Amino acid sequence: MTDPARPLRFNAFVMNTNSHIQHGQWRRPDAGQVDFENVDLWIDLARTLEEAKFDAMFFADVTGLYGDADADFEVYARHGLQIPSNDPTVLLGALAVSTTNLGLALTSNVAQNHPFNFARQVSTLDHISRGRVAWNIVTGTQDNGARNFGLPQLTDHTERYRWAEEYVDVVYKLWEGSWDDGALVKDRERGIYADASRIHKIHHEGERYRVEGPHLPAPSPQRTPLLFQAGSSESGRRFAARHAEATFIIAPSPEIARRQIEHTRQLAVEAGRRPEDITFYQGLSFIIGDTEEAAREKEAEYDRFVSNEGYLAHSALVDKTGRVYDPATPIKDIDTNTARGFLAWASQAVPDREPVVEDVALLTRSASRVVGTPEQIADELVKWQAAGVDGINVINWVLPGSFEEFAEKVLPVLRARGLAQEEYAPGPLRQKLFGSPLLNDRHPAARYRGAFSAHARTWDEAADLRSGGRLPQLT
Numbered sequence: 494m495t496d497p498a499r500p501l502r503f504n505a506f507v508m509n510t511n512s513h514i515q516h517g518q519w520r521r522p523d524a525g526q527v528d529f530e531n532v533d534l535w536i537d538l539a540r541t542l543e544e545a546k547f548d549a550m551f552f553a554d555v556t557g558l559y560g561d562a563d564a565d566f567e568v569y570a571r572h573g574l575q576i577p578s579n580d581p582t583v584l585l586g587a588l589a590v591s592t593t594n595l596g597l598a599l600t601s602n603v604a605q606n607h608p609f610n611f612a613r614q615v616s617t618l619d620h621i622s623r624g625r626v627a628w629n630i631v632t633g634t635q636d637n638g639a640r641n642f643g644l645p646q647l648t649d650h651t652e653r654y655r656w657a658e659e660y661v662d663v664v665y666k667l668w669e670g671s672w673d674d675g676a677l678v679k680d681r682e683r684g685i686y687a688d689a690s691r692i693h694k695i696h697h698e699g700e701r702y703r704v705e706g707p708h709l710p711a712p713s714p715q716r717t718p719l720l721f722q723a724g725s726s727e728s729g730r731r732f733a734a735r736h737a738e739a740t741f742i743i744a745p746s747p748e749i750a751r752r753q754i755e756h757t758r759q760l761a762v763e764a765g766r767r768p769e770d771i772t773f774y775q776g777l778s779f780i781i782g783d784t785e786e787a788a789r790e791k792e793a794e795y796d797r798f799v800s801n802e803g804y805l806a807h808s809a810l811v812d813k814t815g816r817v818y819d820p821a822t823p824i825k826d827i828d829t830n831t832a833r834g835f836l837a838w839a840s841q842a843v844p845d846r847e848p849v850v851e852d853v854a855l856l857t858r859s860a861s862r863v864v865g866t867p868e869q870i871a872d873e874l875v876k877w878q879a880a881g882v883d884g885i886n887v888i889n890w891v892l893p894g895s896f897e898e899f900a901e902k903v904l905p906v907l908r909a910r911g912l913a914q915e916e917y918a919p920g921p922l923r924q925k926l927f928g929s930p931l932l933n934d935r936h937p938a939a940r941y942r943g944a945f946s947a948h949a950r951t952w953d954e955a956a957d958l959r960s961g962g963r964l965p966q967l968t
């Protein structure tokens with residue numbers, strides 16, 4: 494069980510868009526997210542988070558529209574529900590130079606960027622931020638998002654994770670194996686900038702990618718960025734168990750979180766890692782009052798702005814014409830993959846009657862909501878920590894107000910109880926969180942360190958070395 498006196502980790506969960514999770518709140522007069530294109534909003538927020546000693550700012554992202562790819566998308570545009578949305582990776586460059594300690598996590602789908610290019614962008618950001626970048630590895634949930642990259646539809650589930658396995662294999666080779674330590678010489682006297690004998694082509698040949706290398710950037714402070722993942726299916730959890738250092742969950746209760754965490758940690762051990770190699774962040778949103786009554790009043794005020802239509806559209810409970818289903822529709826009558834997951838969820842929540850579409854809206858909007866005084870919130874967080882949760886991804890209602898309020902009202906109470914850090918640990922993000930800037934030797938990426946030192950200039954040479962066991966075999 495987790496030591497109750499250990500500080501929890503805190504990430505700010507955000508997206509470079511107007512309506513991310515709490516749909517309808519953008520209509521509040523204090524909702525700064527309506528102007529999300531204004532970089533000052535993000536720079537000021539990043540500085541506020543750093544002042545409050547948040548561990549990281551975590552940007553979600555998508556590559557397209559939710560719902561039926563052939564249907565009207567009027568509902569999404571009307572709510573500003575993840576359209577318009579801007580690229581988080583580009584924004585992180587601005588945030589990196591505006592902060593010094595805050596971790597900067599970006600979401601990138603394996604389908605959206607070639608791994609050679611992605612690895613280069615991330616290394617560049619890791620250099621700019623002096624080692625504060627994290628990558629949330631996602632495989633997509635949207636047909637439209639897949640079509641934006643030339644695919645007919647979202648790739649089959651199992652295949653998506655096989656794709657992700659090859660993708661991470663390529664980037665690990667580039668980040669960990671292409672440059673030996675000491676390859677960057679910068680010797681003015683001898684006139685040697687970099688030592689080619691210590692820089693290697695990777696000659697990756699797989700089902701989807703053929704990448705020669707070498708990696709163009711020299712090693713960044715973390716080499717591989719801190720790795721996040723948020724898959725929930727069995728194959729998603731296996732992928733997380735193998736690769737993730739941090740996993741994002743939205744469990745409906747600490748008890749359910751405990752089961753999910755124990756299961757994933759067990760899978761990590763089976764994959765040759767240790768239970769503590771993988772950490773868990775629960776997504777929660779907070780409604781804070783000086784008294785419980787004040788918090789309840791505030792909740793009612795937030796609820797006045799809630800858009801059930803927005804929550805349903807985000808859950809892709811939208812028909813072929815692009816309209817969200819009538820709230821009274823029994824979920825069992827809806828024939829989509831998305832609805833099947835919701836049916837199971839809603840059946841647990843309303844076991845005494847037939848779950849309907851409105852139940853999903855009510856569940857999604859109230860799930861992970863914590864309402865109360867700072868002390869009550871601290872008590873609640875202790876329960877999550879006791880269930881094995883290492884940190885909280887704080888979901889916002891409004892930017893920047895939700896984070897300012899959390900920093901001002903809740904964090905001091907948590908700090909007084911030893912539940913939030915007082916100061917940042919030194920060094921890159923991974924060092925702050927795990928004590929070392931580099932991935933540990935148990936991680937699958939570590940096998941590429943020094944693996945390419947048998948030098949192959951051509952694909953033929955690489956094939957010979959591989960068959961002779963002197964270059965890593967494809968996994």
Ligand SMILES: Cc1cc2nc3c(=O)[nH]c(=O)nc-3n(C[C@H](O)[C@H](O)[C@H](O)COP(=O)(O)O)c2cc1C
Pocket residue numbers: 552553554555556600602630631632633634650722723724725726727728729730741742743776
């Ligand atoms: C808390 C949470 C946050 C997520 N954020 C994103 C995201 O920003 N972008 C994205 O494409 N998918 C995101 N996902 C989707 C997951 O990466 C994954 O594709 C989805 O949960 C389906 O999991 P599965 O493929 O294992 O079934 C998120 C999932 C969860 C649970």
